[in-house]
Amino acid sequence: MQPDIILAATSPDTVALQRETSTIPIVFTNVTDPVPSGIVPRLNQPGGNVTGFAGSEPALAGKWLELLSEIAPGLRRAAIMFNPDTTPASVYMPSFDTAARSLKVMPIPAPVRSDVEIETAIAALGREPGDGLVVMPEPLTGGTHRALVISAAARNNVPAVYAQSYFVREGGLLSYGPDVVDTVRRAATYVDRILRGEKPGDLPVQFPTKFEMVVNRKTAKALRVEVPLSILVRATEVIE
16 A cells, blocks of 8 residues: 555554565554564664654553552462563563562463463462452453453452553453553654654654553452552542
């Protein structure tokens, strides 16, 4: 089709598009850690035909674990769920491990590639009190398998923290992360600038500036979790 520009929504989309063209400008959104993933060589001046807006920062993994321990006091073990084909463990595990040591929580890597592996990982957590789950932002758990993740956590009585608010609006417990809609709106400014003649390689990769925290009190009640005031006062949305 030879379009003038392409907007890519995730890391897999961006990588696939890079294989197809090195000349058509590509603006990405919601990409995790674009330098280590090989999407761009550097942030300030990425060069080439690709630039855009990262979806989250690896340091947030520690923040998610802190929130999990805050809403689920007595947390002893916490699994971090991710698809290793799109989000290597090396991206989020350092921050997660550091927070786990500080909180005296046992970190459990939970790589998943299918619905069976998702079910198995969450069911294993439900066997012991004091277990919790942190779900990484990526297409497998946040897309076609999102409903499964939410329902499995509920069935197995596992408190879980997510990066995206739509998990909580669909029945998850707690989310904290970048406002995805805001990120896409900001990407429109780069599309405009490139169509007006600027080079994508000269536009720095940007990180989220707007975050949201959403908590579902109905889910908390079902899990017999008392949402602390410290979370309620910080939440941008409370679902009753």
